[in-house]
Amino acid sequence: MAIMSSLNRSISGVDIRTVVAVAGSVAVVGVAYGALAASAGLMWWQTVLIACCVYAASAEFLFVGALVAGAGPLVGALSGLLVNARTVIYGISAAEYIPPGGQALIAAHLINDETVALAGASGHATRRAQTFWVSGMSIWVAWVAGAASGAVLGGLVDDPGVWGLDAVFPTLLAVLVMPMMADRRVAACVVAAGFVAVVVVVAGGVPSGLGPLLATSAVPVVWFLARKRNSA
């Protein structure tokens, strides 16, 4: 009940059109995930259960992909965990606007790229919390509904890229990062982290998911250089 009343209070302060646009694209990607899970031999309810409990698209794709490729579920799970390691940093960020208590137990499950980016671009702490709850719940419902549809309908959307949806996710993140770049140091972090990520991609051989963690090494370097420059 506490969650519902907090959601009711929240909706008025959130850009609903943006949340709906994000949830819509997540739902379509969920259809592709459901179709992949069906091809891996998962029953529809198993796909939905995993979507509900994990709620992390890229990790779920890796896990189900490992089942399809016969690489072993534990290998898939560990790869997924590596990809999800970035959520530790998102959790630190979300602690700013999620108060401790029972709600935090549910809030922890809703932490992902989209919810933290949408909340981070929403101004003061109260507004961030509102955006976090509304987007987290909406995107969770969209993801689970998409996965269920894909599992039942099979190969309706084998490749979301055909509809241009593979550009939607990075564009959304770029748009949400833009306001944070008003601070010059944060902008320098974005550029430096992007550079590290490109080097990781070009170098190859680095497990998927380590790129974002390695990119955070750019942050202390940027802060150190900025401090040195200020003291000079």
Add this chain to the structure above:
Amino acid sequence: MTTSAWIGALVLALGTYAMRWGGMMLGRTGFRPSDRVLAGLTAAVLSAVIVGSLSDAGGKTESIAVLVGVIAGVSVRRLGASVSLTLVVAATANVIVRFFLREV
């Protein structure tokens, strides 16, 4: 699903939750960095995820199409477009460039 697949799914679900929860707990301790450093960390991770999305697109043609989509979307956003219109422009540009590059 086999027993090992169930165990794998459980490990993934519990491990992911533990990392999210652990991050929140860290954020409430003295470990928590200043707001600006935290914004820098979050933006750095998002920046790397964007680069990762480009490389995960599936091939050179797809990566270029995604990059053009992102540039088109960000450009219209800077011109004042809404987020939903921005996403539509990005997806459309991606489809057009992908079609064009495959035809060429």
